[in-house]
Amino acid sequence: KQEVTQIPAALSVPEGENLVLNCSFTDSAIYNLQWFRQDPGKGLTSLLLIQSSQREQTSGRLNASLDKSSGRSTLYIAASQPGDSATYLCAASNYGGSQGNLIFGKGTKLSVKP
């Protein structure tokens, strides 16, 4: 059974810092891994999706990496801004069984202080 863990649960940084959010998963037979952002009281916004055959994806100041062998993914945020403050969730999608549904970590709540 796939389990996804995110550390730390909360992170506070000053504006302008580069930061890394961590995600680990127990079953390396993943189809893809997706990073989301959730603002308070809102739904999820997809940030990046990494296919199982890829090692990283980039969008603007965001870079996500995937290492299946170690069961880890990281989300790197460059030059953080107060507008980046939100909860970041990673989720894995597995082959077989309930193929397609996402298994989520509990998220990292990021606060970027001006």
Added chain:
Amino acid sequence: GAGVSQSPSNKVTEKGKDVELRCDPISGHTALYWYRQSLGQGLEFLIYFQGNSAPDKSGLPSDRFSAERTGGSVSTLTIQRTQQEDSAVYLCASSSSRGTYNEQFFGPGTRLTVL
């Protein structure tokens, strides 16, 4: 529409009543998912529809929960005889099975409060 929509945005009900939550997926998306986000529990999968295949109901927490998807588009999640532990945000997502490696797009959710 441009994205996944859900209605109502908020629902307050009394214990024991039935509720229906609605999801309109992105046009053309063949896959539709329901998830629940409870305080302290994180996001958990409930049910998954893919095209005309039988839905995957493996995440439904009890037989009080059911869902249907009519015409391959709109979906309704029904909770019968609601309990206080059903209070949560119910999120719907859709994805296309072509070329996007199952990237899921979420709606804004329905916040359900059972008194």
